[in-house]
Amino acid sequence: MKNKSEIITAKIDILQTVYMDYNFTDIEKKWQNYWEDNKTFKTPDDLTNPRKCYVLDMFPYPSGAGLHVGHPEGYTATDIYSRYKRMKGYNVLHPMGWDAFGLPAEQYALQTGTHPSITTKNNCDTFRRQIKELGLSYDWGKEINTTDPHYFKWTQWIFIRLFNTWFDEKLQKGRPISELTIPEEISKSGEKAVSDYIGSKRLAYYENAQVWWCPSCRIVCANEEVLYDGSHEKCGNKVEKKNLKQWMLRIPLYAERLLSGMDQLNWPEGIKDMQRNWIGRSTGAEVDFSVDGLNEKITVFTTRPDTLFGATYMVIAPEYPLTKLITTDENRKAVNDYIKAASLKSDLDRTDLAKEKTGVFTGRYAINPVNHKKIPIWVADYVLTGYGTGAIMAVPAHDTRDFEFAEKFNLPIVCIQDPDVSDPDQKKKIVAGKECWTEDGKYINSSDKSTGIDINGLSKEAGITKITTWLESKSIGKAKINYKLRDWLFSRQRYWGEPFPVIHWEDGEITVLDEKELPLLLPDLEKYLPGETGESPLANATEWLSVTDKSGRKGRRETNTMPQWAGSCWYYLRFIDPSSKHQIFDPAKERYWMPVDLYIGGAEHAVLHLLYSRFWHKVLFDLGIVSTDEPYTRLFNQGMILAFAYENETGAKVSADLVEERNGKFYNTATGTEVRQIVAKMSKSLKNVINPDDVVSKYGADSLRLYEMFMGPLDIIKPWDDKGVKGVFNFLGRTCRFFSNPENIISGEEDWEISKGLHQTIRKVEGDIENLHFNTAISAMMIFLNLAMKKGRVTKDTASVFTRILSPFAPHLGEELWSLLGNGKTLTYEPWPGVNEEFLKESVFEYPVSFNGKVRFKLELPVNMEKEEIIKNVLADERAKKWLGTGSISNIIVVPNRIVNIVIKTNP
RNA sequence: GCCCGGAUGGUGGAAUGGUAGACACGCAGGACUUAAAAUCCUGUGACCAUUGCGGUUGUGCGGGUUCAAGUCCCGCUCCGGGUACCA
Incomplete structure (x- = not known):
């Protein structure tokens, strides 16, 4: 027998377990098991639904360190999008797999003798467990692994096709x-x-x-x-x-296709620019220079054939094939030494503008075709073999680095463009070759009687055309498009x-x-x-x-193996039909699911992976193996997640575990000195790595997901702040407590303000998901919850709608509330709530009234009021009189349902 | 050097050319509690004024366009990322 107070306490306990606590650990476990047992996220087999959506993540390399908080950022974004699309009635393909070939497993094998396949399997198991604990709606029946022979059989198969394909330049097509x-x-x-x-x-x-x-x-x-x-x-x-x-x-054969294919893609412009710059198309001409005293010629590529008259020397790369032949005996030792030294430098080092120019003379001369002048041939490491022909003509008067080189080695400088400068002294200097002029100007010193070519007085475009035509007519040059892509x-x-x-x-x-x-x-x-x-x-x-x-x-x-890119170049195709034994995939399925509708991953793959992958895809398209010319319709790059780190006055980094916060300042606990908080990449040495497992056990997966989305726009770089997780955790807790309390859920007509707020929220969240603006979507839901809590109660319909729009973001809590509302099965395929425009109509608008652009007061007026009426009402207001003062009105701007601006001329 | 981003309170950030600072953190005050945590309520850009009304200023810097600029244009500074002496 219990006494009275014990009974009351027990009652409260029961109430708390039923609806007072946000018991995320139990809720999340329960629904993860439900999804797994019911295969909730199995990809539909029905290929007749015209609404399909292929949502893809850049699959991870399963490292031994496990999941990093950077991974769930992109994964949560695609998960929200996938769940939203399912509710919108789409067939969704949302798979996950492992890009598992790579160096670390091999190095681990070197150290321990453990076969890389064992290491890889263990790492994949860890990643899979961690990802499942985040409640991501992957169809695990479609999991792939690039190291699985059933997978790489087809990577090898594609290689064979690349080997057996040539590029028809006329048709611009692989055959x-x-x-x-x-x-x-x-x-x-x-x-x-x-x-x-x-x-x-x-x-x-x-x-x-x-x-x-x-x-x-x-x-x-x-x-x-x-x-x-x-x-x-x-x-x-x-x-x-x-x-x-x-x-x-x-x-590079596919350079044009890779360039033109980008025009129709919904990718960030910055990423497209990076790919365009990487491909690096430039138009110009190839020009042949014969070598004096040898029956050889050196072909250079130049974007400015019009500046040939200013070409006073030539530079070849140390690796240029003819270097040895060209070099005279007396210069041989110097050239050989130079080549040796150059071979130890990186391209970046060689081409750094800030570095002192180096080079040696070969002892040989080339003949400038426009005026038959002998110009010296030098070897310098700032010219690379990988680009153009590995040889350049130098125009020191109009190119700063050629100018610098010519000054240093005392080479002639001939000005061939009339500088457009007002200072007569500066003009004199430029014309005399004492200063470099890099802008355009009418040509001077650009004619020669012996060859008959004359472009003096012409502008840049006319000069390029005339010289190129002349070179082609003499068969010593031709117009040429060059690519940086190697x-x-x-x-x-x-x-x-x-x-x-x-x-x-x-x-x-x-x-x-x-x-x-x-x-x-x-x-x-x-x-x-x-x-x-x-x-x-x-x-x-x-x-x-x-x-x-x-x-x-x-x-x-062959003893070489393929690079890691190979497996990631085509994995999105295998996801479509991963267990297919006798073909790479079922063509009908490929036609249904391709192209990928949304592809999210880190910006570090902006160029290499995406360019390589598009290249393979285009080859497969040309061979009739895939049905689309481009693989990824819409691409989005998430920004890196950084973490707070600390440094002392000298800039030396202080390990985060040695730092404590007091009154908003940070101190080194070992030395007691103040340190500065900075934002840096997470690293073991800074001890500022955030482990998602820790966040999940402390706040739950829904909070981790929500926080990663609430931190800021998906594409920006942002620092992790543990304090910030509390904000979304509080929101989920409040949501759970409010909606799970039966006293708050009523029947009957909904309060008008709540209905209005609810429909505004649906509209905002829907638009924000489509645009991947998850941070503002979450804020809109917070605003609605604040309203609902202020009102104290909502109808069951409202609760049902709110639960559904919250569920893509916080799916575990979403399912839990959905079942508490009396529903028997998952809400994954419940329809996305529609917006009732009736609730969004406004009858009045509160006009900000500004004077000379500064808002002074607000006035509520009907939304459909005529401009004249609005002006009349505004001017009749007492406050308007105050701000008008003694000035006279020169103009009144009325933007309906936006603003009123009164422009005043102040009377003297 | 060049290319691409970015700069808004103490912090993360919000803002179709039209009320800058939504939402959240933090902080301050209050309620509840023996107490703490949790929870709930109120306030919170700065400066001035304050009994109240309020006023001035403010989105890295300097110009410009506009009735109106965080937003558009020109010129800078600083920070981040990428990177080819690319001829």
């Missing part, structure tokens, strides 16, 4: 190699010439390439990975140049990557495997260490390596 016409003079020259010709057309080719080699990682680095100081981005050690046989892909180096000397389905035969022939032989599996190895010479670890797999064909010809498998 099967069997459709390549061999020119007669080539077929006459024998089998070798024919196969060389075919090889020169394939999109994938094998060639000796000079590459950056990191001796520490024993890996070739892409140019993009070499840092300013010549060190490797990944490990920080110095890299060096090395010649290795490499697989290359001819991506062939893509597509092989790595690694173990943990897709093996190339390629055999090198003893007679020199290179063949690809037959489709039936795929997948070509990785051999099991005991040693994962690559050779010091640049040999891949696969060279250790002696049994796997050697092959013999039917006629007894011996061959060796």
Whole structure:
């Protein structure tokens, strides 16, 4: 028997467990289990629904560190969008998988002997668990893993297609190699010439390439990975140049298609610009300079052939093929030393404007075709082999870096453009070649009797046209479009990557495997260490390596593996039909789901991944394998999430666990000195890494999701602030307590103000989801909750509507409230509430009345009032008289339902 | 150097050329509590005035367009990211 007070306490306890507490841990577990058991997010098989939406995340590399708070940012955004689209009646494809080849698993294998596949599996398990705990609505039946042979079989299959495709420049289209016409003079020259010709057309080719080699990682680095100081981005050690046989892909052939395809895409303009700049199209001309005393010519690319008369010297890159031939004996040692020194510098280092120009004279001269003048040929490392022809003509009078070089080495400077400057002294200096003039001007000093060309007095456009036509007529030059984009180096000397389905035969022939032989599996190895010479670890797999064909010809498998890009170039296609055994995917499904409607990921992939992926997609499109020309219709880049970090007066970083806050200031607990709070990338060394697991256990997954969306616009860089999580946690707690309390839910007619607020909220949230403005959507829901709490009660219909619009953001709480409202099953497929315009109509508007642009008072008037009436009412107001004072009205602006502005002229 | 972003209270941020600072954090005060936490209520750009009404100023800096500018234009500064002596 209990006494009275005990009974009361017990009652309160029950009430609290029923509706007073926001018990997120139980709620989230319960609904995650429900979704899993009921396969709630299984992708619909019905391909007749015309409304489809393919929502894709950039799939993660499953690192050993587990999920980072940066991951859920994009994942939550796509999840909200997916859940919203389901409620809008769309068939939604929203998958997740693992980009699991890569260096860390291999390095771990080197250290411990653990096979990378084991490490990878463990990491994937951790990632999957963490992602599931966030309540993300992925169809786990569509999970893929790039290291799974069922997956990389098709990566190899695509490689074979790249190998067997050539680009028809006339049609601007990739075509099967069997459709390549061999020119007669080539077929006459024998089998070798024919196969060389075919090889020169394939999109994938094998060639000796000079590459950056990191001796520490024993890996070739892409140019993009070499840092300013010549060190490797990944490990920080110095890299060096090395010649290795490499697989290359001819991506520049698709430059025009990659450029024009972007016009119709709904991508951020900044990202499109970055891709355009990376492709780097420039129009100009190629001009041949003959070399004095040798039967050779050097071709240069220039965007300004009109400045040929100002070309007073020529520069070739140290790696230029003719450098040795051109160099005279007396200059040979200096040139050789220079080439050696240049080979140790990174491109960034070589091309840094702030650095002192270096170069050596070859001892040889070239002939300027416009005036037959002899101009010296220099070698300088600021000219790169990768761009243009690896040789330039220098016009020092009108190019600052050529000018600097010419001044330093005392080379002639000839001004050929009339400078448009008012200062006569400055003009004199420029014309005399003592100062550089980089703007345009009418040509001077630009004619020659011996060649008959004269462009003096012409403007830039006319000059370019005239010179180019003249060069073409003399067959010493031609108009040319040049691209910055280079062939893509597509092989790595690694173990943990897709093996190339390629055999090198003893007679020199290179063949690809037959489709039936795929997948070509990785051999099991005991040693994962690559050779010091640049040999891949696969060279250790002696049994796997050697092959013999039917006629007894011996061959060796390719030992390079594909880069990590390979698997991520086409994964969005496999998600469509991941278990397909005998084809890459079912074409009917591909036609239904493609293109990807929304693709969200980090801006760090703005260029490389997205460009490579678009390139593969276009090849597959040309071959009729996919049905769309572009893979991703709409792209969005989330901004990085940073964290607070601390530094002392000298700028030295202080570990976050050594910092305490007192009265808004921060102190180093070890030294007692004050430190400054800054915002920096999360890193182990700063001890400012936020683990999503900790946030989930403290506040719940819904709070983590909501906070990541509430922090600010999705695309900006923003710092994580633990205090901020409390704000959204409070909101969810209030929501839970308010809507789960039966006393607050009434039947009958809804209060007009609440209805109005509710429909405003539906409209705002809907528009904001479409535009990915999740922060303001959440704020709109907070405003509604504040209103509802002020009013104290809402109808069941209102509760039902609010629960549904909240559910894409906080799905666990959404489901819980939905079931408390008496619904038996998930709200995933419940219809998105419609907006009733009746509630949004206003009868009055509170006009801000301003005088000379400054708002002075407010006046409520009917919305449909005529302008004249409004003016009359405003001027009749006592307060207007005060602000008019003694001034006279010169104008009155009335913007209906917006503002009234009275312009006053002050009387003296 | 060039390209792309960005700069709004103590903090994160809001604002179709039309009331700057929504929403939230933090802070201050109050209620509840033995107390604390939690929760709820009120206030909160700065300056001046204050009994009350209120006034001045304010979106990195300097100009401009406009009846009206955080927003558009021109010129800068600083910060972040990318990066090719790109000929």
